Amino acid sequence: MHVLVIGAAGMVGRKLVERIAADEGVLGGAIDHLWLVDMVAPPVPPTLEGVATAIAMDLSEPEGAAKLAGLRPDLIFHLAAIVSGEAEGDFEKGYLVNLDGTRALFEAIRLEGQKEPYCPRVVFASSVAVFGAPFPEKIGDAFFTTPLTSYGTQKAISELLLSDYSRRGFFDGIGIRLPTICIRPGTPNKAASGFFSNILREPLAGQEAVLPVDENVRHWFASPRSAIGFFIHAARLDLAQVGPRRNLTMPGLSALVGEEIEALRRVAGDKAVRLIRRERDPVIAGIVAGWPTNFDAARAAGLGFKAEANFDEIIRIHIDDELGGNI
16 A cells, blocks of 8 residues: 655644554555655654655645655545644635645646546545534534635635545545644644643643633534544545545534633643633634534544543543653
């Protein structure tokens, strides 16, 4: 099996590669070659030396997508994107990376198939940002996509392209609408949703964190461990079961910011909670107000996708995976 991971230097990409490195059979077969692509050359785990090749490439550059399609991988994970806050702040860059790069990849695969039959599996990282208010109490699988951010619009257009290219048989695609991934490891990024992780990650490390919204803000979450599980399951899933609606909202946990904080209190105590400083940011609050808060992800659950049931579990996963099981 030949596998291509685009966006392999990002958080989800790195964790996906680490999971593959820990068990090369996790994708359903032996990996003959693994290409890791990002703006900077991604690190290659020691266990994958001789199997993996790191490539520094901008997918939106001319001929970049054609070079990747020319490798003719059997399985492609397309995780490359700029995050919501950056896409909103830099309109041109958001469309260049999140939409133009995606369409270039899809079109390159189609053109490669004109040379000689070629139909890879494509697993695309989408987002629940494709939905926009007003919302029902729970968003079901038939709810329409009317995003209220540029990032959500870019992902929604890409979803339509994925469905059409799959319908035409150019590739066999599935779109994974990710919840907000929490707790993200590392340092804060430019995502408008970053504070959901910051108010847990920093206090667990003994550092202050800023909460820019009210505690009654509700959102949809899953852990990084669940996110990797989504992509691996999508890579192995019989897509005949999915049918023509190729984009799936992933299972997750609907929770208030206040419930996040109370879970932190239960796991790490009052000392950690006291490190959260309330400082409302009207820009972030406005963006978050247009995001969905709760889902009935019945289709994905019925196809075997799974996520956490409570925030205590999400926090403990971060402690186990990132802090060596200790706080």
